[in-house]
Amino acid sequence: MDLSTTVATDPAPDSATASEAAGDGRPADLVFLSGPVHTVDPARSRASAVAVRGDRIVAVGHDAEVRDLVGPATEVVDLRGKLLIPGFQDAHVHPVGAGLELAQCDLSAADTAAEYRELIAAYAAAHPRAPWITGGGWSLEAFPGGMPTREFLDALVPDRPVFLVNRDHHGGWANSRALELAGLSAHTPDPADGRIERDADGRPSGMLQEGAMGLVGELIPEPTLAERTAGLLRAQRVLHSYGVTAWQDAMLGRAPGLVDASPAYAAAVDAGTLTARVTGALWWDRSRGAEQIPELLAKRKELTAGRLRATSVKIMQDGIAENHTAAMLSPYLTACGCASDNSGISFIEPEELCRYVTLLDAEGFQVHFHALGDRAVREALDAVEAARRAHGLRDTRPHLAHLQVVHPEDVPRFRRLGATANIQALWAAHEPQMDELTIPFLGAERAGWQYPFGDLLRAGATMAAGSDWPVSSPDPLA
Known part of the structure; x- marks a missing residue:
C-alpha cells in the first residue's frame, strides 16, 4: 500500500x-x-x-x-x-520530549552498550561547553539486569554531570558527578515513589527508578521556551511525515525527570505554528491531593485555544514491570522463581484515587491513567466505577493506557464502564527485554495475561492506539 x-x-x-x-x-x-x-x-x-x-x-x-x-x-x-x-491520530504520545531528545544525546537508534559508549563519547566531544550531558533512549536489555553503572559513564565523561533517561522514560542513568551534585550517598533514603539502585556497598550505582529520577533531574537546567518550542515543531514535522495529524499529549506539566510541554504548546498556538489537533493531558501531582483541582481547571481554560484542548488529566498509577514498580495483585517472582516481598507501587492510594477521579469527572475532565500492572488496572477501573456510580455514564471517555498485565476478570469491565483501552501495540513483542527482564519475574500465568488486545476487542471494549513516542516508533503503519 x-x-x-x-x-x-x-x-x-x-x-x-x-x-x-x-x-x-x-x-x-x-x-x-x-x-x-x-x-x-x-x-x-x-x-x-x-x-x-x-x-x-x-x-x-x-x-x-x-x-x-x-x-x-x-x-x-x-x-x-x-x-x-x-490523518492518523496518536492516542498517547510525548512530542515535546521526543523533539528535545532528537537534539540531545540521542541513543534511540542504538541497541548495545558498545554503541552507547561510542555515541556518548562523540556527543560529549562535540559539545565541550555543555554544562550537562543529557538525552536518552537507551535500552534496558543492553545491560545485565537492565542496570547500567555510573562507572561506565565516568570513563566517558568524568568532569561533567551526565543524566540519560532510558527508552521507556521510567529510569535515569547518572554518572558520579551528577550523583554528587544531587547529594546522593549510601545514606540517602529512597523516595516514596521511586528507588535508588545501589551497589554492594549501598552506594548509588547510577540507576534511578521512577520518582528517584527527580533527585538528579531537578538539577538539570530547564530547556528554554525557544528550545521547547523548537522541540515541539521538530516532533510535529516527524509526526506529520507519518501521516499523524492529531494526537493526545499524554503529559502536560512537571513530572519527575521530564520537561513541562505546556509553554511550548501555548507559544505554538500564539504563533499559529501548531498545525495538528492536540488534546493535552494535564499532569496530576501525586504528592498532592484534591486541592490541585482548581489549578487544573485554570490550566484547562488557559491552554484550550486554537487547535489545542487541555481537557484531560494524566494520573500515573504505577511504574513498569521491568524494574518491578508496576503494581501487581500478587508479588513478583525472584530470579529463582520464588515469591518476593514486592508487588510494585501504587502511586495513589486506591480509596483516594476513587475520590479524585470522581471529582475530576464532576468537572468534565477525561482521566488518562497510566495503568500497567494488573493491580493498577483494577484500581483505575474501580475509580472509574466510583465516578460512574456518582454521576452516571457521562461522555468523559476515561482512558487506561499501556495495560501490560490485565486480570481476566477485569477485561469485561472496560465495556461496562465505558473505559477506553489505550494500547501500545509495539510493546507486545518477544524482544530480549521481555524474555529476560519481565516473563521470568511475572511467572507463566501472568505472562499469559499480557497485552490482551484481542480479549478486550472481543469483549466490546472501545480501543485507541498510541505510540508513546519517544518510547517506541511513532509510525502508525508499524
Whole structure:
C-alpha cells in the first residue's frame, strides 16, 4: 500500500455526496482526484475523489462527479493512483520530549552498550561547553539486569554531570558527578515513589527508578521556551511525515525527570505554528491531593485555544514491570522463581484515587491513567466505577493506557464502564527485554495475561492506539 498523502479535516458524518455538493453551485477550495480513497465509511468504503470547502469535506465520490466542483481558484491534487486516507491520530504520545531528545544525546537508534559508549563519547566531544550531558533512549536489555553503572559513564565523561533517561522514560542513568551534585550517598533514603539502585556497598550505582529520577533531574537546567518550542515543531514535522495529524499529549506539566510541554504548546498556538489537533493531558501531582483541582481547571481554560484542548488529566498509577514498580495483585517472582516481598507501587492510594477521579469527572475532565500492572488496572477501573456510580455514564471517555498485565476478570469491565483501552501495540513483542527482564519475574500465568488486545476487542471494549513516542516508533503503519 503506497501512502502518498493525508488530509487533516474534521470528521464530517453529514458530508454531502458529490451530486448534493455540486447542487449548491459553489466550487470547492481543494479537490483530490484519481484515488483510491479510503473513506472509513462501511456503506461507501472506497471512492476516487474528495472535495474540501473551508475546513470540511463536502463531497466524496467518483472523479467525474467531484470534478464538477473544480472552479478557477480550486487547488487540484492528482493522487495518481496512490491512497488517500484521513490523518492518523496518536492516542498517547510525548512530542515535546521526543523533539528535545532528537537534539540531545540521542541513543534511540542504538541497541548495545558498545554503541552507547561510542555515541556518548562523540556527543560529549562535540559539545565541550555543555554544562550537562543529557538525552536518552537507551535500552534496558543492553545491560545485565537492565542496570547500567555510573562507572561506565565516568570513563566517558568524568568532569561533567551526565543524566540519560532510558527508552521507556521510567529510569535515569547518572554518572558520579551528577550523583554528587544531587547529594546522593549510601545514606540517602529512597523516595516514596521511586528507588535508588545501589551497589554492594549501598552506594548509588547510577540507576534511578521512577520518582528517584527527580533527585538528579531537578538539577538539570530547564530547556528554554525557544528550545521547547523548537522541540515541539521538530516532533510535529516527524509526526506529520507519518501521516499523524492529531494526537493526545499524554503529559502536560512537571513530572519527575521530564520537561513541562505546556509553554511550548501555548507559544505554538500564539504563533499559529501548531498545525495538528492536540488534546493535552494535564499532569496530576501525586504528592498532592484534591486541592490541585482548581489549578487544573485554570490550566484547562488557559491552554484550550486554537487547535489545542487541555481537557484531560494524566494520573500515573504505577511504574513498569521491568524494574518491578508496576503494581501487581500478587508479588513478583525472584530470579529463582520464588515469591518476593514486592508487588510494585501504587502511586495513589486506591480509596483516594476513587475520590479524585470522581471529582475530576464532576468537572468534565477525561482521566488518562497510566495503568500497567494488573493491580493498577483494577484500581483505575474501580475509580472509574466510583465516578460512574456518582454521576452516571457521562461522555468523559476515561482512558487506561499501556495495560501490560490485565486480570481476566477485569477485561469485561472496560465495556461496562465505558473505559477506553489505550494500547501500545509495539510493546507486545518477544524482544530480549521481555524474555529476560519481565516473563521470568511475572511467572507463566501472568505472562499469559499480557497485552490482551484481542480479549478486550472481543469483549466490546472501545480501543485507541498510541505510540508513546519517544518510547517506541511513532509510525502508525508499524
